[in-house]
Amino acid sequence: MVTFILGAGFNIDAISEAGPFFGESLWGERYQIECGYPLIADMSRLCFGTEHRPDESKSIEVLFAEAIERGDYRPLTIFANCLRKADYYIARRLAVCNKANSYARFFRDFKGSHFLTFNYDSLAETFLFQLGIWNPRDGYGVSVEAGLPPAAEEFASRESRALVLHLHGSLCIRTSET
Secondary structure, three states: OOEEEOOOOOOOOOOOHOOOOEEOOOOOOEEOOOOOOOOOOHHHHHOOOOOOOOOOOOHHHHHHHHHHHHOOHHHHHHHHHHHHHHHHHHHHHHHHOOOHHHHHHHHHOOOOOEEOOOOOOOOHHHHHHHHHOOOOOOOOOOOOOOOOOOOHHHOOOOOOOEEEEEEEOOOOOOOOOO
């Protein structure tokens, strides 16, 4: 079994491969929807504001941890919403579109592999789910209670043949004591 390590920047070209996204206002005006996977260099500005000048010796993870310790979940919420938006638009379009793209080829060619990722997004899971070889109930390497999207009931009893392990953690699952 081959295992890939997906580093920061793995999804850097995803927005260019997906193409622009457009919406329509209530007045019928067309506008471009801004979405993309944030780069480390942009995360401080996005999550902590333009006036924030972080201590360059601290990683973004440390900045998030310090904010959480202060009870300030706003930076993490901004980051999570940015990732969800990118996954919704970019990962979904790339995974389900019929035209070839480098991400689809990669996951299709290596669908018998496992993936360790330093990224918080769900790009890998989106592709592997679309290929029918990943299930959120066991695909993170631990048992997870998960609702599946409509029309995906056929996957409910399937075991994942590919695992996606988030080395920094995932914003898609949380622990629960029941």
